[in-house]
Amino acid sequence: MSGIHSKFNKGIIGWIDYRLPIFTILDDMVGTGYPTPRNLNYWWNFGSLAGLCLVIQIVTGIVLAMHYTPHVDLAFASVEHIMRDVNYGWLLRYVHANGASMFFVVVYIHIFRGLYFGSYKSPREVLWFLGIIIFLLMMATAFMGYVLPWGQMSFWGATVITNLFSAIPVVGDYIVTLLWGGFSVDNPTLNRFFSLHYLLPFAIAAVVVLHILALHQHGSNNPLGIDANGPQDKIPFHPYYTVKDLFGIAVFLIFFSALVFYAPNMLGEVDNYIEANPLVTPAHIVPEWYFLPFYAILRSIPDKLFGVLAMFGSILLLFVLPWLDTSRVRSARFRPVFKVFFYVFIADCVLLLVCGGKPPEGIWLILGRIGTAYYFIHFLILLPVIGFWERPLPLPKSISEPVLGGGKPAAAVAAPAKE
Amino acid sequence: MATSGSNGGADGVVRRDFLTIAAGAFTAVGVAAAIWPFVHQMNPSADVLALSSTEVDISKVQAGQAITVLWRGKPVFVRHRTEAEIDAARRDDTASLPDPQKDADRVKKAEWLITLGVCTHLGCVPLAFQGDYKGWFCPCHGSHYDTSGRIRKGPAPRNLEVPQYAFLNDTRVKIG
Ligand code: HEM
Ligand code: FES
Numbered sequence: 001m002s003g004i005h006s007k008f009n010k011g012i013i014g015w016i017d018y019r020l021p022i023f024t025i026l027d028d029m030v031g032t033g034y035p036t037p038r039n040l041n042y043w044w045n046f047g048s049l050a051g052l053c054l055v056i057q058i059v060t061g062i063v064l065a066m067h068y069t070p071h072v073d074l075a076f077a078s079v080e081h082i083m084r085d086v087n088y089g090w091l092l093r094y095v096h097a098n099g100a101s102m103f104f105v106v107v108y109i110h111i112f113r114g115l116y117f118g119s120y121k122s123p124r125e126v127l128w129f130l131g132i133i134i135f136l137l138m139m140a141t142a143f144m145g146y147v148l149p150w151g152q153m154s155f156w157g158a159t160v161i162t163n164l165f166s167a168i169p170v171v172g173d174y175i176v177t178l179l180w181g182g183f184s185v186d187n188p189t190l191n192r193f194f195s196l197h198y199l200l201p202f203a204i205a206a207v208v209v210l211h212i213l214a215l216h217q218h219g220s221n222n223p224l225g226i227d228a229n230g231p232q233d234k235i236p237f238h239p240y241y242t243v244k245d246l247f248g249i250a251v252f253l254i255f256f257s258a259l260v261f262y263a264p265n266m267l268g269e270v271d272n273y274i275e276a277n278p279l280v281t282p283a284h285i286v287p288e289w290y291f292l293p294f295y296a297i298l299r300s301i302p303d304k305l306f307g308v309l310a311m312f313g314s315i316l317l318l319f320v321l322p323w324l325d326t327s328r329v330r331s332a333r334f335r336p337v338f339k340v341f342f343y344v345f346i347a348d349c350v351l352l353l354v355c356g357g358k359p360p361e362g363i364w365l366i367l368g369r370i371g372t373a374y375y376f377i378h379f380l381i382l383l384p385v386i387g388f389w390e391r392p393l394p395l396p397k398s399i400s401e402p403v404l405g406g407g408k409p410a411a412a413v414a415a416p417a418k419e
Numbered sequence: 420m421a422t423s424g425s426n427g428g429a430d431g432v433v434r435r436d437f438l439t440i441a442a443g444a445f446t447a448v449g450v451a452a453a454i455w456p457f458v459h460q461m462n463p464s465a466d467v468l469a470l471s472s473t474e475v476d477i478s479k480v481q482a483g484q485a486i487t488v489l490w491r492g493k494p495v496f497v498r499h500r501t502e503a504e505i506d507a508a509r510r511d512d513t514a515s516l517p518d519p520q521k522d523a524d525r526v527k528k529a530e531w532l533i534t535l536g537v538c539t540h541l542g543c544v545p546l547a548f549q550g551d552y553k554g555w556f557c558p559c560h561g562s563h564y565d566t567s568g569r570i571r572k573g574p575a576p577r578n579l580e581v582p583q584y585a586f587l588n589d590t591r592v593k594i595g
Pocket of ligand 2 (some may be wrong): 517538541543559561562573
C-alpha cells in the first residue's frame with residue numbers, strides 16, 4: 001500500500017501519494033486495485049446505497065441543526081419555522097425525514113440479500129456482526145431523531161420506548177430515570193437525545209469503515225456463494241462496479257425524489273403535527289414503519305419482561321445466525337429447501353410489519369402471535385434442521401464457468417454433503 | 420520481564436508483581452471515579468429534584484368525576500369516587516389480582532383515589548371510566564384497571580402507583 005511502488009507516481013498526485021498514500025489506498029478500496037467477483041448482481045448495489053443514505057442524512061441533518069432548537073417550549077415551533085420560513089427548509093426536512101425511511105428500505109434489502117446468499121457464513125462473520133451493530137445504531141439514531149420535532153408521536157414514542165428498560169428487574173427504574181434525567185420524558189431528555197442524535201451517525205460512519213475493512217479482507221461474497229478460484233473470476237472494482245453503483249444511485253434517487261416531492265408525509269404520522277402533550281396519549285400510538293415488526297413482537301407477548309426480551313432477542317439472534325445455519329453451502333440458489341423457507345420468512349416479516357401497525361386486538365393479536373412464533377422457529381429450529389437434512393444442488397466449479405455457460409447450474413441433484 | 424530479579428519468593432512471586440497489581444488496581448479505581456461524573460450527570464439535576472411537590476384544589480371535583488394534574492412532568496389522577504365505585508373496588512379485594520392490594524391500602528379517604536396517571540406497562544396515560552372494570556383503560560397495549568387503579572387485565576405488571584400525598588384541608592391536597 002505504500003506510495004513508493006504505486007501507479008500514482010507522476011505529477012502532483014504522485015508527489016502527494018509519495019508522502020500520504022491516499023490515492024493508493026482509495027484505489028485499493030474502490031478503484032482498479034480492488035478485484036471483485038465478476039458475477040455480482042443488482043442486490044449488491046445496496047451497500048453503496050446505504051453509504052449514500054448515511055451521507056444524505058448527515059448533510060441534511062447538519063443544516064437542519066442550524067435552525068432547530070432543542071427545548072420543549074421551542075422545538076415544535078422551530079420545526080414549523082424550518083418548514084415555513086427557512087429557505088428550502090421544507091425540502092431539507094422532507095429529505096431528512098424520508099431519507100431515514102429510504103435508509104431503512106435500503107438496509108433491510110441489504111440484510112435480506114445477506115440472508116439469501118449466505119453472506120454471514122465463514123469467513124465473513126465479523127463483517128456480519130459489524131453490519132448488525134450498524135443496524136442497532138441506526139435504530140437508536142432514528143428513534144432519537146423522531147423525538148426531536150416534539151410532536152405527540154415523538155413524545156409518546158419516546159415514553160414507551162424508554163419505558164422498555166423499566167422491564168429490567170431491580171435496576172430498571174433507575175435506568176429509566178437516568179435516561180430521562182427526570183421523572184418523565186422532558187427537557188433534559190430532549191437535550192440529550194439531540195446531542196446523541198448528532199453524534200451517533202458519526203459513530204455509524206466509523207463502524208462502516210470497519211465493516212468495509214472486514215469486507216476487503218476476504219472480498220465480496222457473490223450470487224453463487226463460492227470462493228473465487230483466481231484472477232479469471234474477478235474484475236477490478238473500477239470502472240465496472242463504480243459505474244454499476246452509480247447507475248443504482250440514479251435509479252434510487254428517482255424513487256427517493258418521488259417520495260420527497262409527491263408524498264412527503266405518506267410514511268409519517270399525522271399525530272406528529274400536534275405538539276407534545278404529557279397529559280394525553282393519542283388513541284393509537286405506532287412507531288415509524290421500520291420498527292413495526294419489532295413492535296409487533298413486543299406486543300404479542302402478554303408479559304412485560306418477556307415481551308421486551310423477545311423484541312431485543314429478535315435482533316440479537318442475528319449475532320448467532322452464522323452458527324444456527326448449519327449448511328456449508330452459502331447461496332440459496334443451491335439450497336432448494338432453504339430457499340422456500342426464506343420466502344416464507346420474508347412473508348412472516350411482512351405479516352409482523354402489518355400487525356405492528358394495527359391495534360393489538362382480535363385477529364391482529366392472533367396473527368401477531370403466530371408471526372412472532374414463526375420468526376423464532378425460523379432461526380432456532382428450521383435453519384439448524386434444514387442445513388442438516390437438505391440435499392444441496394451441485395455447486396459450479398468456478399465463478400466464471402456458469403457466467404460463460406449461461407448462468408444456470410446443472411439441474412441434477414447431488415448426494416447430501418456428508419462430513 | 421521482571422522475574423529475573425533476586426527478590427523472588429519460594430512461590431515465584433516477586434516484588435514487581437505487587438507493583439503491577441497495585442498500579443492496575445489504582446488505575447481501575449481512578450478510571451471508575453473518572454467515569455462516574457459522566458454517568459451521574461444524566462440523572463435528574465437539582466432543579467428538577469426541587470420541583471417535587473404540587474398543590475391541587477379539589478373542591479370542584481364532583482363524585483363520579485376525575486381530574487388530571489401535572490406533577491414532576493407526570494400526570495396524576497385525582498378521582499372522586501362514587502359509592503358504587505368504592506363498593507366495586509372493595510368487593511374485588513378478594514378477586515384474583517395480578518398485584519394484590521386492598522382498596523383501603525390505596526386511599527387515605529375512600530372517596531378520593533389519587534394515583535399516578537402512568538400505565539405501569541410502558542408509561543402511556545390510561546383513559547378514565549373505560550375498560551372492562553370501568554376504572555381506566557390504557558389504549559397503548561390494552562391494560563384494564565379497576566376503580567381502585569389496580570391492574571386486572573393486559574400486559575401491565577403493577578397497579579397504578581399511589582404517590583406520596585397529604586390532605587392539607589378538605590379542599591386542598593399536596594402531592595409529593
Ligand atoms: C443515521 C443517520 C440519521 C437518521 C437515520 C436520522 C433520522 C431522523 C429522523 C427520523 C428524524 C425525524 C424527522 C421528522 O419526522 O421530522 C430526524 C430529525 C432530525 N435530525 Fe436526523 N437522522 C440522522 C442523522 C442526523 C445528523 C447527522 C444530524 C446532524 C445534526 C441530524 C439532525 C436532525 C435534526 C436537527 C432533526 C430535527 C428536525 C426535524 O424533525 O426534521 N440527523 N432525524
Ligand atoms: S403502556 Fe399501557 S398498556 Fe402498554
